Amino acid sequence: MRALRIYAGPTARQHIADKGLLPQHISVVPGAAGGPKGLILGPMDRFLFGHWLSRSDQPIDLVGASIGAWRLASACLAQPEKELLALEDAYIHQHYQLSPGQRRPTAQQVSSDFAANLQRFYSGRIHQVIQHPRYRLHVMTSRGLGLLSQDNAWRTPLGYACAYLSNFISRPAMGRWLERVVFSSPFMGQAHPLPFATHDYPSRHLALSEDNFLDAVQASCSIPFVLEAVKAIDGAPAGAYWDGGITDYHLHLDYRQAKGLTLYPHFQKAVVPGWLDKKLTSRHHATAFLDSTLLLAPDPEWVRSLPNGKLPDRSDFTTYGQDLASRVKVWRKAVAESERLADELSQWLLQPDFGRVEAL
Numbered sequence: 001m002r003a004l005r006i007y008a009g010p011t012a013r014q015h016i017a018d019k020g021l022l023p024q025h026i027s028v029v030p031g032a033a034g035g036p037k038g039l040i041l042g043p044m045d046r047f048l049f050g051h052w053l054s055r056s057d058q059p060i061d062l063v064g065a066s067i068g069a070w071r072l073a074s075a076c077l078a079q080p081e082k083e084l085l086a087l088e089d090a091y092i093h094q095h096y097q098l099s100p101g102q103r104r105p106t107a108q109q110v111s112s113d114f115a116a117n118l119q120r121f122y123s124g125r126i127h128q129v130i131q132h133p134r135y136r137l138h139v140m141t142s143r144g145l146g147l148l149s150q151d152n153a154w155r156t157p158l159g160y161a162c163a164y165l166s167n168f169i170s171r172p173a174m175g176r177w178l179e180r181v182v183f184s185s186p187f188m189g190q191a192h193p194l195p196f197a198t199h200d201y202p203s204r205h206l207a208l209s210e211d212n213f214l215d216a217v218q219a220s221c222s223i224p225f226v227l228e229a230v231k232a233i234d235g236a237p238a239g240a241y242w243d244g245g246i247t248d249y250h251l252h253l254d255y256r257q258a259k260g261l262t263l264y265p266h267f268q269k270a271v272v273p274g275w276l277d278k279k280l281t282s283r284h285h286a287t288a289f290l291d292s293t294l295l296l297a298p299d300p301e302w303v304r305s306l307p308n309g310k311l312p313d314r315s316d317f318t319t320y321g322q323d324l325a326s327r328v329k330v331w332r333k334a335v336a337e338s339e340r341l342a343d344e345l346s347q348w349l350l351q352p353d354f355g356r357v358e359a360l
Contacts, residue, residue, distance in 0.1 A: 009290045028255055146176065181236065270285075
């Protein structure tokens with residue numbers, strides 16, 4: 001049983017049929033939101049950023065939301081393999097002590113702990129990310145508008161209820177409540193256009209700097225009701241900033257204006273547009289936005305061979321509760337098994353077999 005499935009949009013499939021696939025063909029790498037599911041991409045990340053992409057020298061745009069932003073920011077550090085492994089270890093071992101009678105950590109508790117982790121992780125090294133000679137990092141966030149311009153006990157639930165109903169009617173209508181805000185690092189000291197079009201959803205493009213990097217990444221990872229919104233980001237309009245996955249869960253963005261192919265390590269075939277689209281399966285199909293995208297995902301049958309028959313996910317925090325050792329054991333087993341994804345990818349890249357490339 002193969003672990004890795006390879007999917008491609010029509011432009012990407014034709015490119016591979018004609019030219020194969022070389023690292024210099026890649027111009028964009030997205031990193032989706034999805035919490036612990038992203039752990040199984042660690043071995044592929046380490047192979048791609050530590051070995052394969054380093055064989056070329058073209059600029060590459062890294063577009064990340066939530067854990068995807070954290071992964072891709074770490075790939076911009078001086079030793080990407082080492083840093084991506086450290087991220088994996090930190091994520092697996094995250095744990096929140098509960099007081100007697102407390103059933104779950106508070107949003108304030110999780111936000112405070114996560115901010116401290118980011119500070120420890122990037123302290124003194126933010127410039128390595130912002131000034132990377134090849135990689136341009138784009139951190140996706142969601143800025144609340146109207147009721148969601150503030151994060152409190154009554155406005156946030158009511159605002160997200162309104163956002164849900166608006167999104168059900170049409171995805172752009174959710175822009176009345178949540179705006180896509182992208183923080184981008186400069187390239188060679190200059191601002192640079194986004195690698196995707198923004199006509200699909202209300203958007204704002206701002207500069208990522210050493211002054212706002214930690215807050216932007218924190219905001220990109222701030223799941224509503226699990227973490228607090230980030231309430232002030234340097235160089236950005238006032239408001240409450242939440243998880244970039246709310247507006248762009250799996251980064252189903254219009255990459256057709258990028259100069260090369262989009263290489264997308266993902267944990268499933270479907271590229272779901274927004275967090276509130278998870279149950280709207282009619283929106284899970286590939287669109288023309290992904291024509292130039294090559295997507296790498298685990299085979300669903302292989303996923304069923306993992307512990308508990310699934311990818312690690314946030315429900316495991318509830319399942320295992322305060323039993324940290326058991327959750328760590330299960331997640332480490334899943335990550336160890338996902339080395340197969342990286343092994344199969346490296347073998348395929350040595351001699352790309354077009355017969356394995358399925359339509360996205």
